[in-house]
Amino acid sequence: MSTLDSVEAGDHVCWLVGPDDDFAVTARAFAADGALFGDKVLVIGTPDTRWSLGGAAQGVVLDPVAERAGGSVWDAAALLETVRREADTACRQGFRALRVLARMDRVWPDGASPREIARHELGLDDLVLAGAAVVVCAYHQVGFRPAALDQAVGVHPQQLGTRAEVPGFRMYSAGTDCWSVSGVVDFEGAEAFRTALDALVARSATVRLRCQDLELVDVAGMRALADAARGVPGRRIVVENTDETFRRCWSLLGYDVPQIPVELAP
Structure with a gap:
């Protein structure tokens, strides 16, 4: 803009x-x-x-x-x-x-x-x-x-307006307790991504992330997602529209376990 x-x-x-x-x-x-x-x-x-x-x-x-x-x-x-x-x-x-x-x-x-x-x-x-x-x-x-x-x-x-460096992702409301995530969540933006997720799980028992426009999530981004989900007891994050690469990496990192309340929905 x-x-x-x-x-x-x-x-x-x-x-x-x-x-x-x-x-x-x-x-x-x-x-x-x-x-x-x-x-x-x-x-x-x-x-x-x-x-x-x-x-x-x-x-x-x-x-x-x-x-x-x-x-x-x-x-x-x-x-x-x-x-x-x-x-x-x-x-x-x-x-x-x-x-x-x-x-x-x-x-x-x-x-x-x-x-x-x-x-x-x-x-x-x-x-x-x-x-x-x-x-x-x-x-x-x-x-x-x-x-x-x-x-x-x-x-x-x-x-x-512009800055030399900005996070590669965008997160914004897509409905009640539902948020669209787009762009890239990598090492440089993982901390900002975690901070945003912390704000969401602090206010809602279940947070839904729509990721159809998400291009890439690296190891740091997945770690931020897992840590945010288990950071507050009784919270759950549902991640929608992930591709097969995301699912495979999530499993290889050992995050596909009950102790981490993240559900990878279709």
Whole structure:
């Protein structure tokens, strides 16, 4: 994705904001498109004139830093609840969808760990899947550690902006407790993959992974899958659409045993 012009309801985009990107111009265009398509706009970021359209207020503007200064508790959980509430309100008010642009360096002014990012973004993806919202999470590259940025990319279906190295896989919601996994899970991306899986098994007794678009999983990726499955007692991961090579390697590694609660479904 080269610009935000093509985003649609149901999209969840990770925008890696580089030092030369004009954040204000992109934000104004994003809000203008909301007015054009009949969306309600929710901006989570700096509340100044950059967030206005033609000098008039456009939708809802919140600044987490200012909210905290006023005594409110404002974090990633508050962002999730705000998106859920405003999406419901937008539907009742007759808008096509809720259009969200969130500056994540304002949500996490001190940065965030890969685990925090995975837990938050996978939860947000559940909301976006319903089609009642389009959400762009703007991660300023100077405000987050490289591992955190890699994690953010891996748990978004779409990406704007580039980094020298990013995980080769994507994981995003495909239904209730069901997640699509695509790309490549190798040694370089195995840690981010494990972090995302940990976030999923922490919230659901059974997690389904749809892997029809998964090109490759190496030994490190399979180890991450096995460790995540047995990391929380009483959890189970069902892996769908794996090929014969995956199944053979899984068995050769000794993971096809009852002690590892992973089921390879057709």
